[in-house]
Amino acid sequence: MNDRERLITGDDQEEEEDDEEEAGRRYGGHGSFRRLLESNGVCKWVEDLGLKRAAVTNAPRSNPELLISMLKLQDFFEVILTLKGPLRPIVLSIKGSNQPQICYILPSSLVCGISTTKSRKLYTYNQKHQRLSNFTMGVEQYLPPWFSVAPMMEWTDNHYRTMARLISKHAWLYTEMLAAETIVYQEKNLDRFLGFSPDQHPVVLQIGGSNLENLAKATQLASSYGYDEINLNCGCPSPKVAGHGCFGVSLMLDPEFVAEAMNVIAANTDVPVSVKCRIGVDDRDSYNELCDFIYKVSSQSPTRHFIIHSRKALLNGISPADNRKIPPLKYEYYYALLRDFPDLRFTINGGINSIDEARAAQNEGAHGVMVGRAAYNNSWALLGNVDTTIYGAPPSGLTRRQVLEKYQVYADSVVGIYGNNKPSLRDLVKPLYGLFWGEHGNGVWKRKADSAFHHCKTFKSLMEETIMAIPDSVLDSPVVDPYSTTCIDKFASSKNLLPPPYTVKEEEEEQLLYA
Ligand SMILES: Cc1cc2nc3c(=O)[nH]c(=O)nc-3n(C[C@H](O)[C@H](O)[C@H](O)COP(=O)(O)O)c2cc1C
Structure with missing residues (x-):
């Protein structure tokens, strides 16, 4: 030979x-x-x-x-x-x-x-x-998670993800957080919580929980749905989650437990596992404490991918919404992690509001960029530019009218399938609210849709009755500026503020050696 x-x-x-x-x-x-x-x-x-x-x-x-x-x-x-x-x-x-x-x-x-x-x-x-x-090019494949849409409760549901996938082929889509207990207790009803169309890949399931048995069972139950990665929520500050539930961001205070949880999750799936966390909690907010968390979780479990929401969480009773606004963003922590853990993969999250900002983060070396609110509230401008700007694909010429036509087929095939009018037309229209952000006619269209919910039975009839509020020029124009060259300095300055390099405390290293 x-x-x-x-x-x-x-x-x-x-x-x-x-x-x-x-x-x-x-x-x-x-x-x-x-x-x-x-x-x-x-x-x-x-x-x-x-x-x-x-x-x-x-x-x-x-x-x-x-x-x-x-x-x-x-x-x-x-x-x-x-x-x-x-x-x-x-x-x-x-x-x-x-x-x-x-x-x-x-x-x-x-x-x-x-x-x-x-x-x-x-x-x-x-x-x-x-x-x-x-070898041929163009085989079915997913490109790496250079851009992802954040998990957002009640926002990134199956309907939103269906619409998002119609706009971007390559963005990685996260589910809203599903508590392990929900999955376990809804064992007979899993399609409703876990089902998604094969066209929706790559999709990441985010699980929340702190009960190892339930985390194991939930992962096992989810595995037949073919998610591309399983993510553990270590960032949610909601009192229901981090307080009574003792999971979400409060898990950051116990990295050994998170490592154990990640081992349990990994043992019950054959796809990669990842952690989404904040940069700290209350006064446990030094860069070294963040590094201790990353070091322990990555060295004691197979976790190699961390999504870093670059602000700390405050557990003093402020609302989850304020917890996404009040604590300041510290991108310098994120970029320092890239320096100090070169073998791990880090996705930056928090306060990235446009595709140009996503690209700027990437240009400064971010392995992946995760966008939450902007990808929901202004989905067309954000997602419509992901494939070209982040993944280098040629412009597709896709228009919002085409997206709506395809989404209509989906919406009318699922409306009411769970009985009791669930999902309702309102549920199915909700993801579209970000499609016309800032466009002429957006407000009028929303008001018309709001009254049409009372009598329309199908998505098609609702759209026929309301869509004339949006001008044809908006519906039929492809996404603007696919090769924007706007230069954003948002992240470059953080790289001048990097904290001193992390050093593992000797006793921790020893503990791990003999663990
Ligand atoms: C309505 C809403 C729900 C959210 N739900 C989750 C969740 O289920 N799991 C999670 O890890 N983060 C959740 N987040 C936080 C986002 O994933 C993201 O970390 C945060 O919004 C910061 O990113 P952004 O500035 O791009 O929005 C949620 C955010 C919003 C606005």
Whole structure:
């Protein structure tokens, strides 16, 4: 068997890769892809042939740079080529050229993120049966969570996520928090709480809870629904959750327990697990205390992804809404985490209000950007620009009229299916309120919809009766400014304020060593 055949047929051991390797490859962590390339002889083979190695992308330059550094492939790629527009024609023209034998194309799906069993099978299949030169671009895949929509109770329900997915193909969508107890006690009624359409991937389920048995059972029950990641809520300050419930942000005070919970969750799912937290609680708000939390949770559990809502929580009785406004944002803590935990993945959250701000956070090195309120209140401007601005896709030309037409099919197929008029037309129209934010006719349309709820029986009839309030020019124009170049300095200044580097306390290190 020559080198090329060895490379092409792959290695049976690939099929028995352990979960950690799979997760590592999925998010490009731990240099696992590099090891994979090396163990298969790809690096050496490519170098021996004297081939030039280029990473070719249509994403913003910061994306491949970040990915390549996470994969520890900096010395492998000689150049990064960033192109505007779709890559497929370029790939096809290379494959159709008269020297296909010297052009081997390794699609980004293998490098940057695969998260379905189907794709994993495809990977193994390609390893076994295909020449690398025969790999095709555009296989079903999810790009990494460079942009995600935050979990928001009563907002990011199935209806909102259905609409969001019609606007952005690539954004990762989080469910609203579901208490583990709700899942366990509603075992007979799970579709209502956990069901979602296959078109909605990638979707992350956020669970809340502090009872290990219920967390285990809830994760197990959720696993057949095919979520792409399971996230534990360690950031909710609501008295119902953090007070009586003793979960949400109060879990940040007990990192050992969070690690235990994450082990329990991970043991009951085969998808990655993550934690969403604040940067502190009340006076436990120093950077070192945040690092202790991250260090303990990541070193004692398989958690490799943390979403950092970059303000602390106050448990002094202020409302959850005020807890999202009053404590100041400290992005410098977030960027310091990137510096101090280079092997982990961190998503920045809190106060990011536009796509330009999301891109600015990314340009400053954020692994992922999570947007909450703005993605709900101004969904069109936010989500409509995600695929182009964050993921480098070409403009789709999508209009709001097209979104509404597709959403109408969904809405009329689900209205009232749970009996007792649930979901109601009101539930189904609610996610659309952010679609016309700031547009002429928005207020009138909402008022018309409000009165139409009383007599309309279908979503279609409600829209027919009300949509004339929105001008055709609004309904039929694609999202504006897909390649905006607005420069935002919001995050650059935080990088000048970084706290001193974290050092693990010696006794903690010892405790962990002997744990
Ligand atoms: C209505 C609402 C409900 C929320 N529910 C949750 C939740 O269920 N789980 C959670 O982790 N955070 C929840 N959050 C917090 C958001 O996920 C996010 O962390 C916060 O709004 C800050 O991001 P933003 O400034 O982009 O909105 C909620 C926020 C809002 C506005």
